[in-house]
Amino acid sequence: MSTANTPVSNFIRTIIDADLASGKHSSIVTRFPPEPNGYLHVGHAKSICLNFGLAVDYQGKCNLRFDDTNPEKESFEYAQSIQEDVRWLGFQWDGEVRWASDYFEELYAFAVELIQKGLAYVDDLTPEEMREYRGTLTEPGKNSPYRDRSIDENLDLFGRMRAGEFADGARVLRAKIDMASSNINMRDPVIYRIRRAHHIRTGDAWCIYPMYDYTHCISDALEAITHSICTLEFEDHRPLYDWVLDNVSVACHPRQYEFSRLELHYTITSKRKLLQLVNEKKVSGWDDPRMPTIQGMRRRGYTASGLREFARRIGVSKSENSVDMAIMEGAIREDLEPRAPRVMAIINPLKVTISNFEGAEAREADFHPNLPELGKRAVPFGRELYIEADDFAEVPPAGWKRLTLGGEVRLRHSYVMRCDEAVKDSSGNVVELKCSIDHATLGKNPEGRKVKGVIHFLSCEHALPAEIRLYDRLFTVARPDADRDVDFSNYLNPDSLKVVQGWVEASVKESAPETHYQFERLGYFCTDRRDHKPGSLVFNRTVTLKDSWTREQA
């Protein structure tokens, strides 16, 4: 993994390199600016890795700033979860957490300044009227009848807005720019509205709240952000970002750059739709392991470094993209491969009775084939074993390397075993196997013949019962929200979760929540963060192993 820390070139790094080379900046300051109105998802993870990652690579700083200007939708629960997610991903913001609400007083003063310059006015139009006056994409808007109020009147009215003299929504403060602009964002955008809502930090101190476009640029300037990075949909807000900073007396004028947001195959990255899944109980919550939220991915067993590697692999650009889930899975597997201890577990047991069990011994086995430092554990043997039902076939397909009637197979870390008889129930299903082992094959190959297959197994006597949750993609199609006419929930995968009662080897008995393992030949699994306890083992399947056999069969 020599590439893991090698930065990948992208247009933002190119800009930063140029800014540093020209002396425009001597160091950089970025920021991650979430609104605390929901949980962070994989798209935010990309943004976090970008903003914090740049700060790390360029030895600059990155702030965490909450865009808390819409009190009706925001909560501390979300703010706390967001901080936890950023830290879990391995990043630390510069100084204290910042809040846009910290700047409310300054924001207000700058609004007064705009009014004094004749660049903002109080408007009494109703929302419906304002929409009519705004024009359309192809027709210019027209001026509000209140647009030419005197500076004194505007000052008075704005002061009274703050003082709470007017009802919610009765008036707004608007920037006076150009109602005929071809950019609708410049048609006198609202910058303050009246809303008597309890704010998570300022409580009831304010009944007017600044809008995003007005707040964000000034917040960036107050924090001396050098590169303000956001997603593509804010591209046409940039003229407004610049207009505000050009007309207000802040010393600093950060530059905004936009990159394309992440789309991931077989999932969705819309806060609204994610919320819908939670509200409609399509998933168990924000941290359901099928959710592309940071909390969900974490609970599933995705690792912070794996997610960072994923972000590195997908890069940053301005083009629309829909990333293959294989890139995520590849990054997670690569991260887990060199550190997850190998253990054996049986998901779908088929009982095996060993006829010549007498004298069979346990054997010590490494927890990792290439990392002896991870230690060893005993692999016990017994008269009765469990093997994976899928590992036996009475009528094997071509290329079969596993167990079949009369055939031999290596039991992982143990003996070579032959199947002598398949016991069936009345409907003809194989319910048990009678097998025998070659006592001379413990830790060595049999003489005179080759056994190509290896299957995992558990000694019934020693195995521990466990709940195993098998997760699959949340949706049945790669782009569930691509079709505007079909609701994305129609594409929910009914088989995205299968809970089975399986068996695991005793060495995992005392494992803590969030412990990663590779169940040999099955995949990477993680003890559940919430439900796993010693004595009540719960494993989540993080991702399967690459499987060229199943692929070949398909």
Place this chain on the structure above:
RNA sequence: UGGGGAGUCGCCAAGUGGUAAGGCAACGGGUUUUGAUCCCGUCAUUCGUAGGUUCGAUCCCUACCUCCUCAGCCA
């Protein structure tokens, strides 16, 4: 039919006037008591289309096509 963006391999993505990086996936081979890992090899005469400038263009110019995005007192 207004404004703002984007079109480079199946999926991401560098590059930029000098003759197409890399990753993922895929495919072929080797090692292997995980059909895993690991190792080796293959994988764009071509950069949305059509013209033009040039000794030379994915990079410059012109026209066109396709897709995304904007009409919240959300962010």
